[in-house]
Amino acid sequence: MKRHYKFVLIFVPMALLISCAEMRKVTYPPNFVYIEKSDVKNTMSVFAENIFEIDRVLQGAKSDKEIDRSRIIAAMDSILSAASHLDQEKTETNHRVIDHNLDIFRQSVQQARQMAQKTPPNYYLAGQLAGQCMACHKLRRP
Numbered sequence: 001m002k003r004h005y006k007f008v009l010i011f012v013p014m015a016l017l018i019s020c021a022e023m024r025k026v027t028y029p030p031n032f033v034y035i036e037k038s039d040v041k042n043t044m045s046v047f048a049e050n051i052f053e054i055d056r057v058l059q060g061a062k063s064d065k066e067i068d069r070s071r072i073i074a075a076m077d078s079i080l081s082a083a084s085h086l087d088q089e090k091t092e093t094n095h096r097v098i099d100h101n102l103d104i105f106r107q108s109v110q111q112a113r114q115m116a117q118k119t120p121p122n123y124y125l126a127g128q129l130a131g132q133c134m135a136c137h138k139l140r141r142p
């Protein structure tokens with residue numbers, strides 16, 4: 001009876017630990033990368049802030065001529081520099097997935113930037129950028 005009690009003492013906490021690890025796997029969809037870096041949040045707020053800025057500029061204009069291109073480009077540049085910062089925060093467990101998705105995302109931003117720089121400017125891709133957050137955020141967040 002005493003031995004059985006000891007078994008419970010060791011086994012139950014172990015089982016709890018394992019199920020917590022399993023829980024995390026379930027909470028995050030397989031294609032969503034979990035990084036435990038405190039400044040991911042800062043990077044993401046830069047992303048969000050500037051995506052809002054781009055939408056604000058685009059939606060506030062009645063025609064392409066009214067669009068302040070410098071604000072669009074500045075917002076994209078902030079996103080790109082925040083993205084390259086996040087790129088340096090690689091961890092062994094997830095860097096390949098983050099890298100891959102971050103590359104896709106950056107290419108989208110760079111393409112949108114090139115289109116916006118054209119004469120006359122084309123803001124179509126700029127307006128589509130918010131959808132590109134889905135590269136990482138699939139089921140989790142809009």
Ligand code: HEC
Pocket residue numbers: 033034035040041044045047048049051098101102105129130132133134135136137
């Ligand atoms: C390369 C992958 C990747 C891309 C692309 C990406 N995110 Fe994230 N995002 C993450 C990760 C990883 C987290 C952290 C999730 C966690 O720790 O719970 C996160 C979290 C967030 C959060 C929550 C931050 C917090 O305070 O908890 C917001 C808001 C966010 N992202 C917005 C965006 C927006 C807007 C875009 C598009 C402009 C975007 N993300 C694109 C990977 C990405």
